Amino acid sequence: MLPPFRLAGTASVRYARCMPLLLGVNIDHIATLRQARYARTPDASTAEPSPLVAAFDALEGGADSLTIHVRGDRRHMQDADAFRIRAEVPLPLNFEMGVTAEMIAIALKLKPDYACLVPESREELTTEGGLDVAGRFAQVHSAVTQLQDAGIRVSLFIDPELPQVEAAARSGARMIELHTGGFANAADDAQDLEIARLAAAARNGMSAGLQVNAGHGINYTNLTRLWAVPYLTELNIGHSIVARALRVGLSQAVRDIKQLMSSYPAAR
Numbered sequence: 001m002l003p004p005f006r007l008a009g010t011a012s013v014r015y016a017r018c019m020p021l022l023l024g025v026n027i028d029h030i031a032t033l034r035q036a037r038y039a040r041t042p043d044a045s046t047a048e049p050s051p052l053v054a055a056f057d058a059l060e061g062g063a064d065s066l067t068i069h070v071r072g073d074r075r076h077m078q079d080a081d082a083f084r085i086r087a088e089v090p091l092p093l094n095f096e097m098g099v100t101a102e103m104i105a106i107a108l109k110l111k112p113d114y115a116c117l118v119p120e121s122r123e124e125l126t127t128e129g130g131l132d133v134a135g136r137f138a139q140v141h142s143a144v145t146q147l148q149d150a151g152i153r154v155s156l157f158i159d160p161e162l163p164q165v166e167a168a169a170r171s172g173a174r175m176i177e178l179h180t181g182g183f184a185n186a187a188d189d190a191q192d193l194e195i196a197r198l199a200a201a202a203r204n205g206m207s208a209g210l211q212v213n214a215g216h217g218i219n220y221t222n223l224t225r226l227w228a229v230p231y232l233t234e235l236n237i238g239h240s241i242v243a244r245a246l247r248v249g250l251s252q253a254v255r256d257i258k259q260l261m262s263s264y265p266a267a268r
């Protein structure tokens with residue numbers, strides 16, 4: 001990840017537009033597979049697959065950062081996974097987390113490079129929809145302040161809606177991650193509308209001085225349709241990479257998506 005974009009001068013804009021699109025690899029699904037058999041003994045020497053090994057594979061494949069999410073119900077990543085990966089893998093760590101006192105305390109101890117605040121429900125299979133920053137502003141602002149005062153740069157996972165972008169900027173967060181699930185699940189004209197929403201949100205985020213990332217449901221097939229969205233800095237991708245890894249291995253799956261990402265038209 002890079003410092004947030006600023007509009008203070010021409011040089012800053014030129015710098016922002018010339019940087020390559022970065023890849024954050026989410027390895028939560030590696031832990032999901034381990035938990036299917038080793039939920040009671042995730043630290044056993046026989047427990048596999050290992051999120052730590054997967055993290056090194058992602059590094060070998062060219063990942064620019066790692067994303068992990070320790071949920072309140074610990075359905076996949078465990079606290080020990082997070083601390084082991086943080087200690088041993090020389091990649092920036094993006095810690096996805098619910099806006100709770102428990103997770104803030106873990107993040108302050110873990111000291112990841114970045115924290116991405118996301119909504120969290122025990123009923124959902126995966127994160128469904130963006131964080132309601134506007135509706136939960138006081139709580140989000142408090143979490144952002146605590147984390148950034150500790151030197152952890154904060155991103156907010158939001159739907160591509162102007163009120164949410166504006167609230168994110170007011171919260172003091174340095175970054176937003178645009179929820180691309182609506183785009184990924186849409187087809188034909190509906191997908192065009194979702195792309196337009198993402199593009200508008202990205203432009204507004206850029207104008208507000210926020211670094212603009214994106215993630216959720218992005219895969220090897222729909223990836224390049226996002227090239228219509230300007231000012232993207234990083235994509236966070238997990239499920240599709242892990243699925244492809246079953247065929248080609250994780251390092252190669254990362255290389256493949258990185259190759260596709262190299263065609264992002266950074267100059268706007």
